[in-house]
Amino acid sequence: MRYGFVIDQTRCIGCHACTVACKEENGVPLGAFRTWVKYIEKGEFPHTRRYFAVLRCNHCDSAPCVTICPTVALYRRRDGIVDFDRDRCIGCKSCLQACPYDALYIDPATHTAAKCHFCAHRVERGLEPACVIVCPERAILAGDLDDPASEVARVVAREQVQVRKPEQGTRPKLFYVGADAATLTPSLQRPAAASLWGQAPPAPLWTAASGDGGPRVPKAVDALGRTVYDVPHEPRPWGWRVSAYLWTKSVAAGAALLAALGGLLGWTPAGGAALPLLALVFLLATTVLLIADLKRPDRFFYILLKPNPRSWLVWGAWILLAFGVVATLWLLAGLAGRPGLLALLAVPLVALALAAAGYSAFLFAQAEGRDFWQSPLVLPQLLVGAVLAGAAVALLAHGPLAGLRGLLIAALGVNLLLVLAELYTPHTNLDAGAAARVVTQGPGRAAFWGGVVVGGTLVPALLLLAASPAPAAVASLLALAGLYCWEECWVRAGQAVPLS
């Protein structure tokens, strides 16, 4: 049994009855929508037309939100409904990033994630969802796709249907009849500076559209549809705390790497306390940032107690925990002057530092909604970033040792190459390309060219050519700042492309 929706846009009149009935049935707060209607206009007077699309959760058979959710607050029922449990949600917002359909929001009352759940509480009583029964046009059908006699199954079989973003591989169970492509595809939409009868939804801080929200006089004949009505969406689920978490984590991992390898290679004093201490401090900061970014920080421990083994948030938590334990032992061993123990701990510490630095690549890859983050270059960049950060803090801790200077110059160079490759090699799709342009040409250009390329790479590299302490310290700080700028650019740009 697999429940699914059919929405017939040849019947839909864009009346918003479904939107309001859903709010009534499910007590959805102002500003949030579990289902909404988007309006697009195309053409030139008098050959103009407005198109509607009812957008909502697709109840994917392969639902990325379920995969990424660390606490099994989102789950797929055996009848195919993707439901949620607000009592398990920790408010990490990763589901908002994983869903390619913009279906989730954070409920301002409970601070937990919510979305269309097929009115599972009604289905349980044998009743159709609220949007289905209110619709004046019977444009929304709900039923069992596995039952060939059901109306939904018959429509899917006999009509030309389409799904949103099939390339995401999510296997949606919401099928559209007669929808105009532009209504379902954000890249075919030209956002408007306002809406037909509402003020413009609050724009994200960084957007993939041109700075002022699009052309104010619409170009008549255009392959793109003009968005004329939309609801406000969560503009950017992850902000500076997440960028900062990536950065502090790089520092922690890098400091540990340098502590373990630096001693071996003679770059740093073996068994020194400074670097492991720095690693632990930054690891603590990482944890604090992670918890502070939760909408329900009071539930942070659910990630360990109610874990979803498929979520990289869960694996990440375990990695950070293990990394912390080993780093602490390393510090204690160093302080106690136990070189044998240090030798024993070196391999696990290096492995865990690399894992701590790199696991985020897999986590961000699970954020299926954000194409920009789906790049194979993320893992190497994170690892190089950790080395870069490690070298920089080691320089600050131990002065301008030649090996460290060389290492930082090399890390800066490789990092820049990786970053440029990320931005300038051909992108797998339009959205990833659009996000890259946000960094290189859009709202991120100052932070990128000024902060990452010039201030964060070229200037410190030049300063490092000098062997004196002051320029090296400045270079290290600049390199660290450059790395932070990149994390900001990367995290924000990834979210700058509209999902719906």
Added chain:
Amino acid sequence: MPVPEPLHPVARELAPPADGLQSYPPVARWDDWEEYDALAWPKKVSRRYRLIPTICFNCEAACGLLAYVDRERLKIQKFEGNPAHPGSRGRNCAKGPATLNQVEDPERIRYPLRRVGRRGGGQWQRVSWSDVLDDIAGRVRRALIEGRRNELMYHVGRPGHELVYHQRILHAWGIDGHNSHTNVCSASARAGYAFWHGYDRPSPDHANARFILLFSSHLETGHYFNPHAQRIIEAKKRGARVCVVDTRLSNTASMADWWLSPWPGTEAALLLAMCQVIIRERRYDREFLRRWVNWAEYLRDEHPDRPPTFETFEALLPDLYAEYTPEFAERESGVSAAALVEVAREIARAGAAVATHVWRNAAAGNLGGWQVARALEWLVVLVGAVATPGGTAPSFYHKVIPAPPLMPPPAKVWSELLYPREYPLAFFEMSFLLPHFLREGRGKLEVYFTRVYNPVWTNPDGLSWLEMLTDETKVGLHVCLTPIWSETAWFADYVLPMGHASERHDLMSQETHAARWIGFRQPVLRVALEREGQRFATTWEAHAAAGLGEVWEEDEFWIELSWRVDPDGSLGVRRYFESPYRPGEKLTVDDFYRWIFEHSVPGLPEAAAQEELTPLAYMRKYGAFLVEDGVYRTHEKALSAADREGAIVDPVTGVLVKGGAAIGVDVDGQAMVGFPTPSRRLEFYSRTLKEWKWPEYALPGYIRSHVHWSQLDRARNEFLLLPTFRLPTLIHTRSGNAKWLYEISHSNPLWLHPRDAERLGVGTNDLLKVHTEIGSFVDKAWVTESIRPGIIACSHHLGRWRLAEETGGDRWSTALVDLKTDGPGRWRMRTIHGIRPFPSEDPDSGRIFWEDAGVHQNLTFPVQPDPVSGQHCWHQKVRVERAGTDDRYGDILVDTGKAHDVYRRWLNLTRPAPGPGGLRRPLWLPRAYKPDPSSYRLEP
């Protein structure tokens, strides 16, 4: 390594319902239905409900609602559709479920309030219902005793069932005091239809149509949006073609096969060109015309020298419409001649299955707008689609108005404040001219009731209303019956909280399709409490018990008030408010509806008996009853032998007259009911118009509007402002208390074509200043390809305001404004701040994210009454410029002195009564609350 899909502990296999999912709980379990709490889910917390049907009050359609009353908390959990309702069939638009917002609105008025200090000063004091009734009843009684009957006026926003049920009250008082909003709404369309067939509305049978021609936006708004939208799409899916004529691109036009965007006011030319195509190509229904059109009367009056045969008429027809070529229509309207011919041929192809509608739109916008309705109906008549399956019937074929107990005789009185002699054919009261009438000294008001009516905001020239309402020498007592605060309620002496959709009784019947039904609105909390065994004398006491405050309902209010007007029966009023079941005792609402359901609804007592229910209990259970389905060609109903007995057939006209009244017409030797027109036929030729001094309009024709393009100087940036369109989610001034609706729409920018935007040098969101004849307003631009160049358009729903920070207007929807005068009649309004979050018992009020409340354009419009129909002609000729540095969004400037001058100018267009026989108005022409015929005579 495949990781297994995580399984939530409560995720479980469902036992699939045996016959799939159901839409509604079975009726048998409506009185005790269990559902899971959505907010507790996936915890299974059961809640028990009573499901009690009622009727939506957010537009005119009267769709069914099913209230889920929580049995423990005595609170309405939600409203769904009522599957037993024949019109809405269990489905609703966005405004149906939003009823819950209105019930729970923290801003609503919960107790009767009396003004303290000066009127409009904003100081209020809570009073008891009893004190309110005594005070008002005393004043009414004095006015009746002193013969000042015309100083009592009841002004309603939307006449629904009140037409007969409220007539009962006012006629019992012996007054001509019913005023309505109709002449700012639909009077022109009504007049156009009435001149044809004596009924004032079209009732298209959309579901069975092969062609649907809409001068309306029934896929998003209007009479009767949801029921019509269901059936239009149903027909479309069965292959019907749809053409929408609307200057702006509506959602409806978007779904149509043809969108025709004419210059506003040229619609009749466009329609007559279609008629011409059908006439020229002889594709009309010859037999239908011959039998049912009053061509013979036309030939007798206008061509007495020609043989009085249908062939003569047929020979004349092409010449009558020779000038209305498609090319002429293209020059007038801008719509391509080819498209007109194409649509005309499609209409001819559809034959008798052509469903059409015009309600406000072109008819309400233009001088001579009533000719649009007339031209549209001409098209329907030509193809013989009158009251056919898939055709367009007169409204009353698809409506039932069950008679109430003991109807008083019509009053022998005529109010010149309602139907002044200048407007003998005005289809409804000249309501929107009231401030000007009082200003001219035509009368004054002792007690003025407004009910769900907000003239200060809705009507053109609202500041003249404000001036009238604040002048206590003109309005002695203003009683505002309203569920919510409004711009008008602020200027009342009493603000009396009346119930929303689910808080009062009402009987509804609307022409939603080719059937006749009634819907029963009921106060669901009272019904629920009474089912629990409690008893209440009044609905307000039930509401108080349910924690709603002292919110009352009109039915009981008027009974109680009338009783106190005539406590001893000496005025002859009280007898109409006595129970038919308990002589001498006061009528209750139960008595009233029980009597109606037992006596006046054919088939209902039998249907109730089958379920072993009383008719009243049946209606309380189901909330609706289908009286008759598949109603067609009612005019062809044969007169029975009993009807014919004693009737005289006029040898010339074939009209059957009995007891001085026309009862039918002889068609080809058969006596049939016909239409309620003087000829009992469809009046292609209106002798009435000719006799009442408008001979040039005796036939369906085209009148160039006051905003015809030839009247505008484009070089001076003159534009036509189309200010009438509705949005799918709002309803005039009644939805400002619905947060879910305002969340979707809260702004009314000026639609402007890109070419015009370029000329003015503006883009979307730039401010424009729009100058009307009496003032100006500042709004922002919305540059769009969805409007004809030369036109600017602005929805009328938005622009609500209030004068005090914390009261006097719903804070979900109103801007706080500063309103002041710069001298007599010179008004200036400026927004202090837009919509803001506010603290309340509803946490959502802190989550308001929109600031924009829109702009109140209607304040800047002068009155423009059509001299025939009396309809306010909404479209405005305006001058548009970029806003200056001192102009701010929402600014309004108005000079009410100029407004009065414009009123005088339009008054000069009239051709006043008396008409033939020294009458104020043709006796046959429908009129609300028709007084006694003796009062029609205008004393010289």
